[in-house]
Amino acid sequence: MEEKQNNYSTDSESRLQAIIDTAIDGIITIDNRGVVETMNPAAARIFGYDPEEIIGQNIKVLMPEPDKSLHDVYIDNYHRTGIGQIIGIGREVLGKKKDGTIFPFLLSISEVRLHEKQIFTGIVHDITELKKTEAALRESENKFNSIIQTAVDGIITIDTRGLIEMVNPSAQKLFGYEEHELIGRNISMLMPEPDSSQHDAYMERYHRTREPRIIGIGREVSGLRKDGTVFPFFLSISEVQLADRKVYTGFVHDITHQKVSEERLRRYAAELERSNRELQDFAYVSSHDLQEPLRKIQAFGDRLKTKEYDKLSDQGKDYVDRMLNAASRMQNLINDLLDFSRVTSKSKAFVKVKLDKILSEVLSDLEVTIEQTGAVIERSPLPTIEGEPTQMRQLFQNLISNAIKFRKEGVTPVVRISSRNVQLHAHLTSTPGDEMVEITIEDNGIGFDEKYLDRIFNIFQRLEGQKYEGSGIGLAVCRKIAVRHGGDITAKSTPGEGTRFIITLAKKHLQE
Structure with missing residues (x-):
């Protein structure tokens, strides 16, 4: 019988030792003076020591200052008063590894009395990764809060009843309220009639049918400021499922200036x-x-x-x-x-126009004039744009005819035609009018004084009197054509040195 008890006791001790040795958390026992008696493999791994290096030493070797110097005092206080700061309570403390690294861990200590011997068992749970995660989470939250607080657009969060939970500074400024005046109030206070009265019914209908009017779609709506003025804004709402409830976040983009401009x-x-x-x-x-x-x-x-x-x-x-x-x-x-x-806005619809082909046709029409004057035409490839072919032909014909007409006596007229692509605003190419083509028609003719630049594109304006044939209407037509095609025309010139006309045309146009 006694032998069975001894075997049972031995099995229990073996089982207990196996549990201690395989535990994920560190387990350390010390005597009542603080000297380490046992240290399991997990504790050794956590602190970076072999167990033999620590057993027999005071536990304070595993502590950074000031805990290291205060530890003996702490044990004396506990023996004298029975009041412990960690024993039977547990708390987050700092440990010191063999390589000097300081790290956080959760320490829980229990007091055990064995055959009139007092020992303390400490469970060490390394929370280094947890603290890193917490720090990253705090940083993420701080960034998120910073974005919300500094956002140009208004951001408002409401619960499923329509009560305001959060409102950022931009939203406060847009609606003219202080934060405390909005938190806990129904979002309908920021709406003019009839939206204000209908909002609760709208939310109830959405919860019942899941059919959105704004949520996940966005649209232009009107807002009501504290001073009673109504203003337009674009509202987009997202539905957010939190752990235990649902909230709605609205993004308010003031479009007052846009609507006024429109x-x-x-x-x-x-x-x-x-x-x-x-x-x-x-x-x-x-x-x-x-x-x-x-x-x-x-x-x-x-x-x-x-x-x-x-x-x-x-x-x-x-x-x-x-x-x-x-x-x-x-x-x-x-x-x-x-x-x-x-040349009106109600001319033919725009189509794809190969400007190279148009130019070739114009030069063919002007062939007799070019031969009679000995004009030299230098051309580089021109792009395809959306436009009205007849007006493009008229544009080139007027400008090239002018370049040949206003030539210098005794000098072979040279006309150079080239183009380049122009992007009005960097990175913007999605809207018709963002991308332009700039066409240059340059001659070596008589030129003109640039102080008359504004005059030459006006109807019936002529700088050369009766010396040259014409009504002074050709360049006015050119400007009208360029403007209708989303661009304009200007010129650079010096008397006696020739003229360079610069025409801009949009490559794409709004559908009429």
């Missing part, structure tokens, strides 16, 4: 359309009204020249010739005015 642009466009229509009507009606009396002047002038010319004095003949020349110029002006009025 309205100004709408009114300006409407006014411009009305003005253009009136101008076109005026030009068309005026031109047609002028045609009839002009035809009479030309008809009677032709009769005078064919039937009565010989009866006229030399001065009379001169008068008739000058009258017919003036009538002819007037006819050309009327035709040009009609051409100008036809």
Whole structure:
């Protein structure tokens, strides 16, 4: 019987020793003076020692200062008063490894009395990784809070009842409230009617049907400030499932300036359309009204020249010739005015236009003029853009004709045509108008003084008087075409050294 008890005792001790040796946490026992009696493999691994290096030494060798110096005092206080700071309580402390590294661990100590001997058993749970995780989590939370607090857009979080839980400074500023005035209040206070009264019903319907109106979609809505003013903003809402509940986070992007600009642009466009229509009507009606009396002047002038010319004095003949020349110029002006009025925003729809092909066709049309003047045309490849082919042809024809017309006497006219791609704003290419093509048409002709730059693109403006043929309307047409194609035209010039016209055209356009 006694032998069975001894065997049972031996088995229990072996089992207990196996548990201690294989435990993940460190287990250390010390006597009542603090001298280490046992140290399991986990404890040895945690502190970086072999057990033999620690057993027999005071436990304070595993402590950094000031705990190391205070440990003996702490044990004396416990023996004297029975009040422990860790024994029977447990807490987070710092340990010192063999290599001097300081690390955090959770220490729980129990007091054990064996045959009138007092020992203390400490369980060491290394929390280094836990502390790192906690620190990373705190850093992440701090970053997240920092982003929310410094965000330009307003951020508001509400619970499923619509009560405000969090509101960042931007949202407070947008709506004109202090934080304490909003927390715990219903989000409907920030809405004008009828949205304010309908919001609770909207949330109830969403919870019942899961059919969103804004959540996960986003749309333009109106907000109500503390001072009673209403302003437009774009609201996007995300649904967030926390561990035990659901919240909704709304992102508020103020679009007041955008909407004001859109309205100004709408009114300006409407006014411009009305003005253009009136101008076109005026030009068309005026031109047609002028045609009839002009035809009479030309008809009677032709009769005078064919039937009565010989009866006229030399001065009379001169008068008739000058009258017919003036009538002819007037006819050309009327035709040009009609051409100008036809370059409108209601022309043909834009299509893909190969500018290289357009240029080749224009040069073919100008072949006789080019041969007669001995002009040299130097060209580099031009891109394909969206545009109106007829107007592109008109643009090139006017500018190249001008380059040849305003040549210097005794000098072979040279016209250089080139292009390059232009991006108005870095990294923006998604919207029509972001990408432009810049076309340069440069000549070595007579040039002009750049102080007249604003004048040359105005209708009927001519800098060279009667020396060169034309009505002074060609460059006005060019500007109108360039503007209609989302760009503009300008020029660089020096008298006697030639002119460089720079035309910008958008590569893509809004669908009309």
